[in-house]
Amino acid sequence: MNYVTVIYLLNLLVYGVYFFGKSGSEVDISPVNYIISMIMSLLLILGGYFNAKKNKTYRSVLWMFFVNILFFTMSGLFDQFGNNFNLFSTVGNDSFIFTLALIVYNGYLFPLIVMLDKSGFALVLPVLLSFILPSLGYWIGKIIVSKNSDSPEEN
Numbered sequence: 314m315n316y317v318t319v320i321y322l323l324n325l326l327v328y329g330v331y332f333f334g335k336s337g338s339e340v341d342i343s344p345v346n347y348i349i350s351m352i353m354s355l356l357l358i359l360g361g362y363f364n365a366k367k368n369k370t371y372r373s374v375l376w377m378f379f380v381n382i383l384f385f386t387m388s389g390l391f392d393q394f395g396n397n398f399n400l401f402s403t404v405g406n407d408s409f410i411f412t413l414a415l416i417v418y419n420g421y422l423f424p425l426i427v428m429l430d431k432s433g434f435a436l437v438l439p440v441l442l443s444f445i446l447p448s449l450g451y452w453i454g455k456i457i458v459s460k461n462s463d464s465p466e467e468n
Contacts, residue, residue: 316360316367317374317447321418324353328420346424353421354446361450366458374447381443384415385436415439 327349361374388411416426419439429435 314367315369315373315376316363317357317377320353320356320360321377323356324421325418327353328417328423331420331423342424342427350421350424354442357421357442357446358450358453361447361452362454362457363450364447365451365454368458371448371451374451375444377447378440378444381415381419381440384411384418385440387411388415388436412436419443 331346331349364373415436416423416439419426419442422439422442425438426435429438
């Protein structure tokens with residue numbers, strides 16, 4: 314089982330419940346939103362840690378990063394060539410479908426994305442954190458697992 318993938322699927326569920334249960338404006342961010350974001354970020358680190366503890370390869374924590382790269386690239390391509398791809402873009406050359414997929418896929422970052430709206434960094438942040446958070450957990454897990462296996466066992 315890939316724990317990082319499970320955490321991302323849980324993230325989609327949490328984001329769906331949050332989005333459909335939200336009342337008021339979408340830019341109204343409460344402290345609960347930040348707490349959920351921090352918990353989901355910590356769970357991603359924990360997922361990377363569990364992948365390392367189960368002796369999975371480093372590549373196992375990067376699958377979500379590769380999906381985010383795909384969404385980010387497609388968002389950029391359709392934004393650049395939006396007029397030629399009318400099905401996937403809106404009138405203003407915005408790549409609506411892929412940008413929305415990138416944001417929903419990384420719903421745990423919703424408060425930060427709202428804060429960074431109109432900066433361009435709002436789309437780069439999910440890609441960076443989908444690499445950093447699981448990798449951080451994975452390398453922490455690898456260090457702890459290697460220390461535990463190097464220590465002599467007492468009989």
